[in-house]
Amino acid sequence: MPNLNIKVTQSHRALRIWLLVNIALIFLMVLVGGLTRLTGSGLSMVDWQPLLGTLPPLNQESWEKVFQQYQLFPQYQKVNLGMSLQDFKAIFYWEYFHRLLGRLIGLVYLLPLIYFHIKGNLSSSLKKQLNIGFVLGGLQGLLGWYMVKSGLVNNPHVSHFRLAAHLGLAFFVSAYLFWIYLDTDNRNCFKKPNLAPLTTLSLLSCTLIFQIIYGAFTAGLKAGMIYNTFPKMNGAWTPFEWVELTPFYKNFIYDLGGIQWVHRTTAWLLLLLVIYLSSYIKDYKSTPRLLKSVYIFISLFILQFLLGVMTLLTQVKIHWASMHQLGAFLLILSLTNLWFQFLKPQK
Ligand code: HEM
Numbered sequence: 168m169p170n171l172n173i174k175v176t177q178s179h180r181a182l183r184i185w186l187l188v189n190i191a192l193i194f195l196m197v198l199v200g201g202l203t204r205l206t207g208s209g210l211s212m213v214d215w216q217p218l219l220g221t222l223p224p225l226n227q228e229s230w231e232k233v234f235q236q237y238q239l240f241p242q243y244q245k246v247n248l249g250m251s252l253q254d255f256k257a258i259f260y261w262e263y264f265h266r267l268l269g270r271l272i273g274l275v276y277l278l279p280l281i282y283f284h285i286k287g288n289l290s291s292s293l294k295k296q297l298n299i300g301f302v303l304g305g306l307q308g309l310l311g312w313y314m315v316k317s318g319l320v321n322n323p324h325v326s327h328f329r330l331a332a333h334l335g336l337a338f339f340v341s342a343y344l345f346w347i348y349l350d351t352d353n354r355n356c357f358k359k360p361n362l363a364p365l366t367t368l369s370l371l372s373c374t375l376i377f378q379i380i381y382g383a384f385t386a387g388l389k390a391g392m393i394y395n396t397f398p399k400m401n402g403a404w405t406p407f408e409w410v411e412l413t414p415f416y417k418n419f420i421y422d423l424g425g426i427q428w429v430h431r432t433t434a435w436l437l438l439l440l441v442i443y444l445s446s447y448i449k450d451y452k453s454t455p456r457l458l459k460s461v462y463i464f465i466s467l468f469i470l471q472f473l474l475g476v477m478t479l480l481t482q483v484k485i486h487w488a489s490m491h492q493l494g495a496f497l498l499i500l501s502l503t504n505l506w507f508q509f510l511k512p513q514k
């Protein structure tokens with residue numbers, strides 16, 4: 168993460184608000200992206216015109232045309248055969264809105280960025296960090312299209328690996344911008360906290376990232392639709408079909424039961440790490456912001472765990488799944504804050 172070490176000036180207030188606005192828009196984008204997936208709308212737009220495609224079809228004739236184009240692809244032929252134009256419009260609009268919002272974020276980021284470059288009195292390192300943010304956002308758009316392409320083929324589902332990358336980069340960009348946001352605040356406090364739990368925190372962070380990747384695998388392969396019991400999987404601790412794929416490791420990256428098992432088991436492991444981290448709480452009395460960050464993180468984690476269980480028990484009811492996804496987003500921001508408060512404690 169960047170080490171900006173800059174003085175906060177008046178113009179940084181505007182900059183910090185702008186960063187928060189962008190993070191909020193990405194949050195919305197994650198919500199709409201998740202709903203695009205959960206409503207099965209992800210492959211309804213079969214081409215990509217970054218600039219020309221800004222407007223949706225505006226008359227009956229052009230609707231018929233995009234619908235006909237869609238009918239040439241396997242998703243229509245294998246999943247949605249016989250779909251009416253009305254139903255097609257519904258799935259089209261989710262994907263359309265997702266991409267429109269992507270363009271909007273691009274503009275909301277880029278235009279003020281140019282302004283800040285000209286007027287902002289920013290250090291050159293901060294300028295560089297903000298430019299990197301723009302590049303990462305652009306990459307996310309490219310990755311979106313790369314993922315769509317993986318589903319326009321014979322097997323009409325997007326690749327779960329590419330979905331995980333698309334979700335992961337969205338989370339990463341937000342964490343990155345949030346770090347810059349925290350770093351442009353000058354409430355430094357010079358009391359160093361006890362850094363002993365940093366090893367636990369590192370392990371916890373890696374495990375959490377792994378868990379999010381497996382969450383996206385679970386979502387991408389619809390692996391939450393089976394074994395809808397908790398804590399056991401239909402009466403057993405491991406999925407019954409486990410030995411079907413060879414070599415054995417393939418059960419962990421392609422098999423629905425195996426992937427769900429990893430996601431569940433990692434949740435327990437994370438819980439242990441969170442409990443261990445909380446045993447340090449008494450050491451943070453002199454750094455109240457850090458203490459608060461720990462409490463927020465633990466609360467969000469417990470909430471996320473419960474939301475996961477609800478998502479599973481309801482066989483992925485759309486509102487639970489959507490909240491579970493947004494919970495992961497907030498957990499990542501909270502983790503970013505926790506790291507920041509450890510490394511650069513604030514008053
Ligand atoms: C700022 C840019 C973008 C952000 C932050 C973003 C973020 C996301 C997120 C978080 C999801 C949900 C993933 C999940 O549930 O695991 C998603 C889904 C999706 N995104 Fe994006 N996205 C962006 C741009 C794009 C673009 C430009 C395209 C296409 C050209 C695209 C295509 C899709 C599709 C098709 C889905 C649904 C995947 C499915 O059906 O399984 N995204 N996006």
Ligand code: HEM
Nearest residue numbers: 201379382383385386391434471472475476479488492495
């Ligand atoms: C506690 C830490 C947890 C984290 C950080 C986490 C994170 C995630 C993430 C990021 C996704 C992908 C969402 C998406 O791509 O849109 C996901 C999906 C999922 N998670 Fe979790 N999860 C956790 C715990 C659990 C638990 C304890 C369960 C149930 C036992 C669970 C069940 C599920 C299910 C069923 C899905 C698929 C939902 C869908 O198809 O939309 N999760 N998780």
